[in-house]
Amino acid sequence: MNPRTDTALPALTAAFLGDDGTTDWVRGVPRRLRTLLDAMPRSARTAVHGAALAVDAYALARTGRRLTALAPGERERLLARLAAHRTALPVLDALKVPVLLAAGTERMLHREAPAARPAADDPPLDCTPSAAWPNRSTADAVVVGSGAGGAMAARTLARAGLRVVVVEEGEHHTTASFAGRTPLDRFTGLYRDAGATIAYGAPPLVVPTGRAVGGTTVVNSGTCYRTPDHVLTRWRTIHGFAAADGLTTHLDEAERTLRVARQPLDVLGENGRLALSGARRLGWAAGPLRRNAPGCQGSCQCVVGCPTGAKQSVQLSVLPDACAAGARIVTAARVRRLLVDRDRPGGPRASGVLVSRPDGSELEILSPLVVVAAGALGTPQLLRRSGLGGHPGLGRNLSVHPAISVAGRFGTPVGGGQAVLQSVAVEELHADGILIEATAAPPGMSSFVLPGVGRALRDALEDTEHLATLGAMVADRPSGRVLGRHGTLLRYALAPRDAGRLLRAQRAMGRLLFAAGAEEVLTGVPHAPRAGDMAQLEALLADVAVRHLHVSAFHPTGTAAAGADEDRAPADPEGRLRGAHGVLIADGSVLPSCPEVNPQLSIMAAALAVTDRWLART
Amino acid sequence: MSARGTEFRETLLGRVRLDGEDRERPVRLDLVARAGTVVLPHRTTRARLTGRVRIAGRADDAEAVGELEISPLARRRIRYRITFTLEGRRLELDGWKSLSPARPVTSMTVLPYSLHEDGRPAGQGTLRFPLGTGLLPFVASFRFPRTSAHDPGRDLAARWDGRPGRTEVWYTTLTDPATGTGVWLHHEVVAPTDGSAAYAHGWAALFPQDGPVRHARFGPVPATGGTDGFTAGDVRVAPGALSGSAGPLTWSLTETPQGPPVRTFPRWSWRHPWLPASHMLPASRCRYTGTVRHGDGEELRLDGAFGASARIYGHGNAARWAWLHADLGGGDVLEIVAAVSTRPGLDRLPPLVFLRLLRGGRTWPGRAERSAVGWAGAGRFTADLALPRWRVTGRAGLRRIRVTVTQPEERTLALDYTDPDGSAAVCRNSESADAEIHLERWWGRWRPEAHWRLAGTAHAEVGER
Structure with missing residues (x-):
């Protein structure tokens, strides 16, 4: 970091939060922001620093002085003037995201000491850091990735008597380690690129994915939907995904393993209760979600690892079974490429993996079967790095569940106390591809961006306890593409149909919040941030296009889809990669199209089906 | 493979x-x-x-x-x-x-x-x-040894492709260990240079230890060609079997190869017949079982007798030549062909010696050309062709060899050969010759390494014009 950015970024942070020296917690935000940026990929870091320098230059041009030299009042006026430019507003909003993340954590730390929870004992895992793993080893099957798909594949293969090694890029985090650290500290360690994975397009999408033993299941909300029947039918009949046959049984098995049950109302939290009451008043179908968190204590920290061990992420449910059956897990091990024997009779055959350790050294594991479960964003790149990316469909067909958030301000406190992070589903519009879920993330970690800058933003932060947040995700057309071989490079061109769904979802959520008694609704749209009633909201949104929205995306799927059409599907109907023997695809990328619901169960059942069928054939 | x-x-x-x-x-x-x-x-x-x-x-x-x-x-x-x-x-x-x-x-x-x-x-x-x-x-340390996947039967297949001016020979020599009797079965296809019809003929000979040499010719009959061996009337050479009759002699033998092939001449000369002729053994030695009868009721019963079959393909006989096949026991074999070509120019050279000593699974000298031409003539092996005794000496690497072959007149059969061009040669052959072989190795000085003395079990001949 050069000296200019070193001073520009803290000054900009102070300006954003209207730091006038009266609030203690604001002082610690720049340091925490720096920690967060250090964990981000270089491109994101450079963009943030560049934006900070640009604002500094703007200050110099307007006032003849740099941001650091301005008094708090002057800084705030300058930023307000900048925010008045409609073109600059989205940039400021993007800059605000990491600032809010850091600020939320600092504020929380100043308000309450991190609760020292009794650490639960996790079921034992056979984890070995890559530094302690031998440079040369062999296995009957290597599973790349330990998320929902990888864990299930590993368990299935290990139970069949194979020597299985699971290779995971992330670290193993125990429940005790979650309980002892702040959410932001966990956030930077648990997410790929510190959560700053961007899909480029109009609008750009933030696609956070997990990176740890357990994959994204460590940081998801625990919502467990079965794959809808019409989706299964589509996969089977239109796409020719043979593994979808009998997927119902595998879904049952996945549910049993994760101990999925409907969330009891006792720790649901005010956010969920408001969503339920709003839906009841509107006569909309709604109810608590089915989750994999028996005995949830309402910590509301699912997205940074459950600190009580209630959420049955796969490292607590599936991987212990796999390890009990003999599977071993190598952590901090990034698979650089699959080893491929190109001179085998019948065509190329995978023969293992080349893995790099954090210190740059390498290890290799030879294995006649490689199960690729590196996630829908990682799998295509890994196959390309391995020279197996020749299929034109690889990396295409990316569905991501574009999502937006809307908040409602209530007269009574909403936050504080026990709450389930994602508690209630409103399924009124689900048939139209819109699923509304009441979602209350830890401070700053919501995909909802608070409006305003300066003192207004700080006041909004101080008032977050009165905000209820709803999120809506839409079943999208496969409009995205994973590019390149290294880093995460995504393009996503939101389909007009899906853009319409997002705008419709925004209205529906506003309506729901007003029905629940919200005093005002915060739209998350920079230039039209607040509405006092439904009519005002409709008027505001009339002027809003989808590019104005702050869109997040979750649940990437479909980038190495299985299907009968050889020209379109990189994997065959049973999930085996076309063009090479001995490679199974067993993660979200194998799903032929958007599952239209939170996909953990679908991915687990598909991985089970793919590996089961492979075992049956051999 | x-x-x-x-x-x-x-x-x-x-x-x-x-x-x-x-x-x-x-x-x-x-x-x-x-x-x-x-x-x-x-x-x-x-x-x-x-x-x-x-x-x-x-x-x-x-x-x-x-x-x-x-x-x-x-x-x-x-x-x-x-x-x-x-x-x-x-x-x-x-x-x-x-x-x-x-x-x-x-x-x-x-x-x-x-x-x-x-x-x-x-x-x-x-x-x-x-x-x-x-x-x-x-x-x-890199070596590229030949693998043992060799089919001796393949080398028995006829080479002659119908061209005039060619001679092809299948001959078998063996010694009955029980009686010491030597047997020589010679099968030959001659395609005359003048384009007249090719013919197949040959002879069989017995070399008893204590009796006169007996032989009989068969043929000539028109050559058929294109078989997996030799056929002329009832005389046949096929992989694993020899049978036929010549005058009073009748034979029926099975042949079991016991060793690797011996390329007496360079390997390429058998594949590409650019030399005046080339000689090879499909197997360094074979075991023979069966009978050889003479018309007067004498019957030689063979049970695992050692010997070898050899093949020649070329334009005709040499101007002068000598040949030795010595079974040294234990699978070791010495094969020598020393010859002077009839070609103008080459006929002025001393005999070219092709010597192959198979010993302990290795062949010495490493290359067949080594003994014949040395290093551009220097260091080549020498032959002194005379009767009843002829000699070959030579040195390659750290070894040198001295071979003395004795063909007593009473155990030698003289036969007339006819080349494709009609010229004649006389071959003096003995399947009960004596041979003495000295092998020495240099280690500070020449030290004896091996010595073999074959009394009546060496197979040899000397030919001249």
């Missing part, structure tokens, strides 16, 4: 950390790799490994065995799996060099490995190929 295999030696040095120990120990591997095919870099070749594994203070196993997978380009991997003994435990070393174009030297010389005992980890370490001291011996 290719006709040649690959052999090489490799020494690897490195360290190992055995499970349960807190320090690393030096390791040394001295390996010999033998593959059944020629190692090609773009293919995958499997080789057997034998050698010695030493772990300082813990193991020294000279009986280590294993497998090597050599695939530098196709799989970018050279994998070693070696089983050895460490204090009574059987350990398996499993490791591979992983070849990277970005780091060619390092990746070709560094071999990380793991040790396993019954599938459980027992240690790990890294071996390195010592480039400074190991490269030259490694490269120099």
Whole structure:
């Protein structure tokens, strides 16, 4: 970091939060922001620093002085003037995201000491850091990735008597380690690129994915939907995904393993209760979600690892079974490429993996079967790095569940106390591809961006306890593409149909919040941030296009889809990669199209089906 | 399967950390790799490994065995799996060099490995190929020996393709160990140079130890050609069987090859008949079982008699020649052809000696050309062709040989040969000749290495015009 950015970024942070020296917690935000940026990929870091320098230059041009030299009042006026430019507003909003993340954590730390929870004992895992793993080893099957798909594949293969090694890029985090650290500290360690994975397009999408033993299941909300029947039918009949046959049984098995049950109302939290009451008043179908968190204590920290061990992420449910059956897990091990024997009779055959350790050294594991479960964003790149990316469909067909958030301000406190992070589903519009879920993330970690800058933003932060947040995700057309071989490079061109769904979802959520008694609704749209009633909201949104929205995306799927059409599907109907023997695809990328619901169960059942069928054939 | 295999030696040095120990120990591997095919870099070749594994203070196993997978380009991997003994435990070393174009030297010389005992980890370490001291011996150790996958029957198939001016011969000589009687069966196809019809003929001869030599001719009959051996009337040579009759002689023998082929002349000369003629043995020696009858009721019953069949294909007989087939026992064989060509120019040269000594599974001299032409004439083997005694001497590498063949007149049969061009030659043949062979090796001075004396069991002939 050069000296200019070193001073520009803290000054900009102070300006954003209207730091006038009266609030203690604001002082610690720049340091925490720096920690967060250090964990981000270089491109994101450079963009943030560049934006900070640009604002500094703007200050110099307007006032003849740099941001650091301005008094708090002057800084705030300058930023307000900048925010008045409609073109600059989205940039400021993007800059605000990491600032809010850091600020939320600092504020929380100043308000309450991190609760020292009794650490639960996790079921034992056979984890070995890559530094302690031998440079040369062999296995009957290597599973790349330990998320929902990888864990299930590993368990299935290990139970069949194979020597299985699971290779995971992330670290193993125990429940005790979650309980002892702040959410932001966990956030930077648990997410790929510190959560700053961007899909480029109009609008750009933030696609956070997990990176740890357990994959994204460590940081998801625990919502467990079965794959809808019409989706299964589509996969089977239109796409020719043979593994979808009998997927119902595998879904049952996945549910049993994760101990999925409907969330009891006792720790649901005010956010969920408001969503339920709003839906009841509107006569909309709604109810608590089915989750994999028996005995949830309402910590509301699912997205940074459950600190009580209630959420049955796969490292607590599936991987212990796999390890009990003999599977071993190598952590901090990034698979650089699959080893491929190109001179085998019948065509190329995978023969293992080349893995790099954090210190740059390498290890290799030879294995006649490689199960690729590196996630829908990682799998295509890994196959390309391995020279197996020749299929034109690889990396295409990316569905991501574009999502937006809307908040409602209530007269009574909403936050504080026990709450389930994602508690209630409103399924009124689900048939139209819109699923509304009441979602209350830890401070700053919501995909909802608070409006305003300066003192207004700080006041909004101080008032977050009165905000209820709803999120809506839409079943999208496969409009995205994973590019390149290294880093995460995504393009996503939101389909007009899906853009319409997002705008419709925004209205529906506003309506729901007003029905629940919200005093005002915060739209998350920079230039039209607040509405006092439904009519005002409709008027505001009339002027809003989808590019104005702050869109997040979750649940990437479909980038190495299985299907009968050889020209379109990189994997065959049973999930085996076309063009090479001995490679199974067993993660979200194998799903032929958007599952239209939170996909953990679908991915687990598909991985089970793919590996089961492979075992049956051999 | 290719006709040649690959052999090489490799020494690897490195360290190992055995499970349960807190320090690393030096390791040394001295390996010999033998593959059944020629190692090609773009293919995958499997080789057997034998050698010695030493772990300082813990193991020294000279009986280590294993497998090597050599695939530098196709799989970018050279994998070693070696089983050895460490204090009574059987350990398996499993490791591979992983070849990277970005780091060619390092990746070709560094071999990380793991040790396993019954599938459980027992240690790990890294071996390195010592480039400074190991490269030259490694490269120099490469050999591409012929593999044993040879079908003697294939060499019995007729070579003559209908062209005029060619002679093709199948002849078999053997000695009955019970009576000491020598047998000579000669089968010949001659395609005259003038284009007249080719004919097949031959003869059979018996060389009793204590009686006169008896022989009889068969044919000539029109040559048919294109068979898997020789056919002329009831006379047949086929893989594994010889039968026929000539005058009072009748024979029916089975032939069982017992050794590798002997290329008396350079191998290429048999495949591409550019020399005036070429000679080879489909098998260095064979066992013969069956009977050879003479019309007067005499019957020779053979049961595993040793001998050999030979093949000649060319333009005709030499101007002068001598031939020896000596079965030295224990599978060792000496085959000599010394000849002066009839071609203008070549006929002015001294006899070219083609000498092949098969001993202990190896052939000396290494190349067939070596004894005939030496190094541009220098160091070639010499022959003194005369009767009743002829000699061949020569030196190649650190060995020299002296062969003396005696063909007593009473045990020698003189026969007239006719070349395709109609010229005649006389061949004096004995299947009960004597031979004395001295082999010496240089070690500070010439020291005797081996000495063979064959009394009446050598097969020899001398031809002249």
